Amino acid sequence: MSNPEGSATAGGVAKTVTTDIDAGILDRMIEVRRHLHRNPELSNQEAGTQRYLRQMLVDQGIVDI
Numbered sequence: 001m002s003n004p005e006g007s008a009t010a011g012g013v014a015k016t017v018t019t020d021i022d023a024g025i026l027d028r029m030i031e032v033r034r035h036l037h038r039n040p041e042l043s044n045q046e047a048g049t050q051r052y053l054r055q056m057l058v059d060q061g062i063v064d065i
Contacts, residue, residue, distance in 0.1 A: 032056070 021029070039048055057065055 036049060041049055054065060
């Protein structure tokens with residue numbers, strides 16, 4: 001499959017994202033992704049995911065959710 005000029009590959013996008021994001025934020029994003037993948041839930045039954053993300057927002061001072 002060809003890659004027309006101007007279109008992004010997954011690797012190219014990942015490289016761009018990782019160079020444009022602060023290292024601390026990137027580390028936290030990776031931590032969240034790994035947590036969610038270690039704790040899968042059925043579609044429309046994501047109670048644990050909801051608790052995890054809600055607590056993450058509260059920890060950042062976002063309490064009106």
